[in-house]
Amino acid sequence: MKKLLIGFIMLAVMLIPVFGNAANGNVSESLTFTWEQLEAELPDISGWVLYQASTDDGPYAKVVDVPYTAVVPPVTTFESTTPLTISGITGTTVTKYFVVTAKNKDGVESEYSNVVSYGFIIPALLPSKPFNLILKITVTP
Amino acid sequence: MVQLFKIVFAISILGWSFLLATVNNSYGEYTCEKGFVLEQKDGKYNCRNPFCDAGLNMYGDAIDNGKPALELLLFDKDGKARPKVKGPDGKWVGWTIGAYQCPPDPLGVHPNPDYVFDSQTPLSAPKHLRVANMPARAKGYKLFDKVKNKQTRL
Numbered sequence: 247m248k249k250l251l252i253g254f255i256m257l258a259v260m261l262i263p264v265f266g267n268a269a270n271g272n273v274s275e276s277l278t279f280t281w282e283q284l285e286a287e288l289p290d291i292s293g294w295v296l297y298q299a300s301t302d303d304g305p306y307a308k309v310v311d312v313p314y315t316a317v318v319p320p321v322t323t324f325e326s327t328t329p330l331t332i333s334g335i336t337g338t339t340v341t342k343y344f345v346v347t348a349k350n351k352d353g354v355e356s357e358y359s360n361v362v363s364y365g366f367i368i369p370a371l372l373p374s375k376p377f378n379l380i381l382k383i384t385v386t387p
Numbered sequence: 388m389v390q391l392f393k394i395v396f397a398i399s400i401l402g403w404s405f406l407l408a409t410v411n412n413s414y415g416e417y418t419c420e421k422g423f424v425l426e427q428k429d430g431k432y433n434c435r436n437p438f439c440d441a442g443l444n445m446y447g448d449a450i451d452n453g454k455p456a457l458e459l460l461l462f463d464k465d466g467k468a469r470p471k472v473k474g475p476d477g478k479w480v481g482w483t484i485g486a487y488q489c490p491p492d493p494l495g496v497h498p499n500p501d502y503v504f505d506s507q508t509p510l511s512a513p514k515h516l517r518v519a520n521m522p523a524r525a526k527g528y529k530l531f532d533k534v535k536n537k538q539t540r541l
Contacts, residue, residue, distance in 0.1 A: 275520055276520075277518050277519065277520060278518070278519050278520075279516060279517070279518050280515075280516070280517050280519075281513040281514065281515060281516040281517070282513065282514045282515045283511075283513050283514070284511055287510055287511065290510065291510065294513060324513075344516070344518060345516065346513045346516055347512065347513070348510040348511070348512065348513050349510075350510050354510075355510075356510040356511060356512045356513070357511075357512040358512060359512045359513040359514065359516040360514070360515070360516050361516075362516050362517060362518040363518075364518050364520070
């Protein structure tokens, strides 16, 4: 009886990959970030750094540098569009957290901004197309 | 003769004592806390704790390893909010504060040895960060082929 139970458990473990739906996939999206910076600080700013993390308290990893180009008259709201490719289990939503820092001309960064998040939906894998489609015609006299 | 020598010696001792008493650890308007040495580095005045020179910057390590910083490290010695600033060389600069192994207080909080007087106004953090998904582009456009950063008037 005990051997039979162990056999069932082993069979169930072996069948998990067959019937389970835990495939990995990825999704690519372009996200647009906007933020504001004090106008008085603009002469000292060389740019901003966008960071990404899997939890809101980090650790945050650098995604991209956004250089600052002065314009006249100065603007205090800035925008960056960044393409991101995120991996995860198909059919699930992977939430990523983002912050931005201001960087001065010596390369010294400010504290993190407020945290924003975005949920990337990892699309389910499509089933493969049917094959060997055959048309049979039966003529009835 | 011996008497005269004793008098000169005593006057010398008094003179040196007076000089040592008047020379404090300051330069102009800059004064360091007790135990810190004022020094000039790259044209800037620093307060350096000589006992911390060989110490381990626990704060930097904690951040670098992604571990949560201790609550006491979120503020500097004057209670100011700690700016997250790193220099181009990766060292913590400005008003940052670190937990250094400074004998006889091995886990005490001490000013950053690289604390610089004229770096006390770091950039403020960007505000009102928002994120939105880009609308779908026209068919045939090669998406995600490059990083495109732009600055626009909104």
